[in-house]
Amino acid sequence: MRWTQALIPTLKETPAEAEILSHKLLLRAGLVRKLTGGLYTFLPLGLRALRKVEQIVREEMDRAGALEVLMPALQPPEIWQQSGRYETAQAVFFKARDRAKKEWILGPTHEEVITTLVAGELSSYRQLPKNFYQIQTKFRDEIRPRFGLMRAKEFIMKDAYSFDATEEGAQTSYKKMYDAYTRIFQRCGLKAMAVEADTGVMGGKFSHEFMVPAETGENEVVYCDGCNYAANIEKATSRHMMHADTGDKELPIEKFATPGVTTINALTKAPYTIAAHQQIKTLVYIVNDKPVLILLRGDHQLNEAKLTGVLGTATFRPATPDEIVDVLKAKPGSLGAVGVKDIPVYADEVLRGASAMTTGANEDGFHLRNVALGRDIHPAHWADLRTTQIGEACSNCGKPLKIQRAIEVGHVFKLGTKYSKALNALFVDEKSEQHPAIMGCYGIGVTRTLQAVIEQCNDKDGIVWPISVAPYTVCITPLTVAKDSTVMQLAEKIYNELSARGIDVIMDDRDERPGMKFKDSELVGFPIRIGIGEKSLAKGEVEIKPRGGALIPVKPDQAIEKVIELIKAG
């Protein structure tokens, strides 16, 4: 490709719409342009990089034995009704109507479609296992699209679905995808980590997210340097350490006035000076229209993802102040579980056996001290409900846990038989007995992965593409572009030879000043630049400059060889 023939609209200044670095670079390097919020056009260079990511994904999926298909993006609502997700997925649907006013759904995901296909095509254990994948545009009415390609209304996803006859087979399928994902992100030049992920109401332990550490990520990962433990904060646990000093267990409850005190923090201050970890935080939630109390240590935060798992439902919300008064006869700030009957109480494990605690008295302006769990409060349910905090002890090895923000680029998930049952994806085993296939689903955000690469691979001058996903591997930069110049003639020769060897090469044949061409090549981030100018040529040299590395002068007839050597070295 010749630069003058291409469209590479680099920008010196950053458009105001971009906040995070990778988004700025996507725009400045001329890779994408926004149509409107959450919708982007891929320009030629951006598309080339995207295609390279796709190809890596495709090669690794094929290698893992998955079969590529292409399903319709437009889906009939009936299959969603059949799976039982029509209502719950309502919020993410983009819908369309045909001329007969019939409703259609722009697919946010494809469990229903693939399971319908399999229900019709596979009927024997002899045909299993099977794993189908596609690389396709997904549509989701996101609450808040942001950060360019990071969270968009329309994005490209690789989604795969495995079907197995046995549990062991399903685990093997899962492991194959896990391994394939590890290779995919490696090949894309990403430092990604697999972390345990929340499985929500589905339960089970088989879900991992692939996370790219980045401060701009929307997720938090809890991890341990001492062992391999890593988990999404929604799922992460820590050792249940009760604070050492729980005081005298025998002291009777005492009510005391706390006028105007409505927060944990206010109670830690004079004249009360009750440490947050000596307080019980009492939350009121409405679960399926009924109130429940949730107790946590004062310095801990509720983890709603864990609560979902414990309750077995996601239909809950914090109670409104009015509802709270209705239930406990006191306003928020003076709530407690002492003496509460008829309302289910869920308590975090950390509180088990705690005594000498302080909690609200269910009377505005009053608290209770010397409260002992088990004596004064009798929770019906104990569970891990708190959000793991930095520095807590690792459940495996006891070392202090760390927390890192990260971008979720992939998710592998063992589904079970939810969809195969609902959509009749049944097979017969060797005894002629019918069973629903055991499913797994596996997603990679392809467009998000592309942006994650940029987020991770850059310096002050621009993008630093890994060779594997760079839009062009080599950029030839002749500093004189007159056709009859020796500089340009040599540039043409090298360009033709590299092209003939199948290397993606772009020639910056613009009649621009050297400084501008250098800046642009670095902003876009081509892995290897070959600078050819009269000054170096006079010394019998051309300049090979790996992006982010030191300049390597070589003789013109050694340039091709050196470039190939650099590409092989990665």
Add this chain to the structure above:
RNA sequence: CGGGACGUAGCGUAGCUUGGUAGCGCGCUUGCUUGGGGUGCAAGAGGUCGUGAGUUCAAAUCUCACCGUCCCGACCA
């Protein structure tokens, strides 16, 4: 959906408080100049000031509504 910020040429912005000819930088066009790190000079083109209503002799500027963009949040009492 709630909160906040913003909307002026392709991009970045000034002007708005205190209403009166819409300005600058980048980019673009033309000419000269320069030619190894975003040259210099000169001349140009390019604007429904987001949209609509209102106030006014007069609105980019004041008022209201709507649309759009970006950020934070959707929860802990």
